[in-house]
Amino acid sequence: MNHSFDTRCIHGGEKNAENSFRAISTPIYQSASFAHIKTGHNESGFDYSRESNPTRSQLENMVSSLEGAFDSIAFSSGMAAVAACFEHFRPGDRILCSDDLYGGVVRLNTRVLEKNGITIDYSDTRDLSEAAKLLTPQTKAIYIETPSNPMMHVTDIRKAAHLAHEHGALLIVDNTFLSPYFQNPIALGADVVIHSGTKFLAGHNDTVCGFLCSADKELAGEFRLTSKTTGAVLGPFDSWLVLRGIKTLAVRMERQQKSAVRIAEWLKTQPCVRKVYYVGLPDSPGYDVNRAQARGAGSMISFSVDSGTTAERLLGKVKLITFAESLGGVESLITYPIAQTHTDVPPETRRRLGITECLLRLSVGLESPEDLIADLAQGLE
Numbered sequence: 065m066n067h068s069f070d071t072r073c074i075h076g077g078e079k080n081a082e083n084s085f086r087a088i089s090t091p092i093y094q095s096a097s098f099a100h101i102k103t104g105h106n107e108s109g110f111d112y113s114r115e116s117n118p119t120r121s122q123l124e125n126m127v128s129s130l131e132g133a134f135d136s137i138a139f140s141s142g143m144a145a146v147a148a149c150f151e152h153f154r155p156g157d158r159i160l161c162s163d164d165l166y167g168g169v170v171r172l173n174t175r176v177l178e179k180n181g182i183t184i185d186y187s188d189t190r191d192l193s194e195a196a197k198l199l200t201p202q203t204k205a206i207y208i209e210t211p212s213n214p215m216m217h218v219t220d221i222r223k224a225a226h227l228a229h230e231h232g233a234l235l236i237v238d239n240t241f242l243s244p245y246f247q248n249p250i251a252l253g254a255d256v257v258i259h260s261g262t263k264f265l266a267g268h269n270d271t272v273c274g275f276l277c278s279a280d281k282e283l284a285g286e287f288r289l290t291s292k293t294t295g296a297v298l299g300p301f302d303s304w305l306v307l308r309g310i311k312t313l314a315v316r317m318e319r320q321q322k323s324a325v326r327i328a329e330w331l332k333t334q335p336c337v338r339k340v341y342y343v344g345l346p347d348s349p350g351y352d353v354n355r356a357q358a359r360g361a362g363s364m365i366s367f368s369v370d371s372g373t374t375a376e377r378l379l380g381k382v383k384l385i386t387f388a389e390s391l392g393g394v395e396s397l398i399t400y401p402i403a404q405t406h407t408d409v410p411p412e413t414r415r416r417l418g419i420t421e422c423l424l425r426l427s428v429g430l431e432s433p434e435d436l437i438a439d440l441a442q443g444l445e
């Protein structure tokens with residue numbers, strides 16, 4: 065489809081489901097199964113909702129349209145999408161991962177992949193020449209987040225794709241932080257894109273979901289077989305909620321980013337704030353690479369304060385901003401990575417990355433930026 069991104073957020077993927085009453089909103093096909101009229105003839109194209117469901121298909125077509133993917137599968141969580149992707153690998157394979165990653169993926173690596181005979185190598189993928197030294201003939205994929213959670217490391221997607229392909233490996237990109245509105249990794253060479261749709265795509269802190277998007281037919285076929293077999297797919301009502309969320313993705317991303325720039329600049333002027341990690345600040349180390357591959361910097365800000373006591377005081381005092389896990393929704397949330405999202409990252413890795421008791425992560429929502437700044441100001445007093 066050649067419509068602009070904003071238009072596709074509203075109309076993308078709309079042709080899929082039958083809609084006999086011409087409802088404007090996508091119907092919710094709350095049905096486990098679909099009737100067959102005679103043997104060998106399946107009129108609707110749908111059999112059983114573990115395999116496919118019309119409401120979910122509509123959402124999947126929408127996400128494929130936004131990501132420029134050959135196919136996308138909607139899962140019941142971001143982690144279910146990652147786990148289904150990792151079913152691609154066999155005992156003896158290795159995966160090279162960015163060292164700064166969502167803590168749940170690190171836990172999946174240590175608790176599930178290693179048990180299944182898959183070895184994970186970690187590297188700071190901001191420097192791909194260092195990462196290249198860890199590649200072996202057994203390395204079947206490079207897995208990155210850019211910007212990463214929570215340290216906002218930016219990896220060059222084009223170069224990572226080139227490096228992976230030179231070694232016959234896949235490039236898998238978790239695109240949760242920027243969403244397809246700001247970044248399309250497949251157009252830059254990635255083979256697979258993963259989303260925690262719970263975050264910006266759904267956007268309202270009300271639905272847990274995930275996406276596994278593939279660049280080509282072969283991977284898509286394999287992932288479809290996995291999702292049908294292991295079954296952690298998204299239900300019809302949740303699919304509808306995410307479709308509804310996506311309608312406002314473009315306006316939310318723009319406004320949240322605008323507020324994030326203001327808040328990041330304000331945080332930099334605060335005496336008890338030691339460092340602000342936001343890729344939209346021109347003096348941020350990842351600024352140039354991010355600009356060359358993304359259309360924006362998003363609305364995730366990490367920052368470190370002068371002590372753990374200051375961090376805990378702020379978490380206890382915020383009123384408008386909620387001290388909670390998750391991100392990307394209309395409500396601003398502040399997270400304490402060391403105690404919440406990144407508890408399963410080994411302590412020495414956390415120390416090296418800077419995930420200390422002084423680090424906080426802020427997801428800027430749609431409230432007025434003045435009110436958010438006033439809340440942070442009273443919390444830091």
Ligand SMILES: *Cc1c(COP(=O)(O)O)cnc(C)c1O
Nearest residue numbers: 141142143166213240260262273
């Ligand atoms: C939240 C998150 C995940 C996991 O997604 P869930 O929907 O919580 O299962 C994966 N990657 C990133 C970057 C995340 O922020």
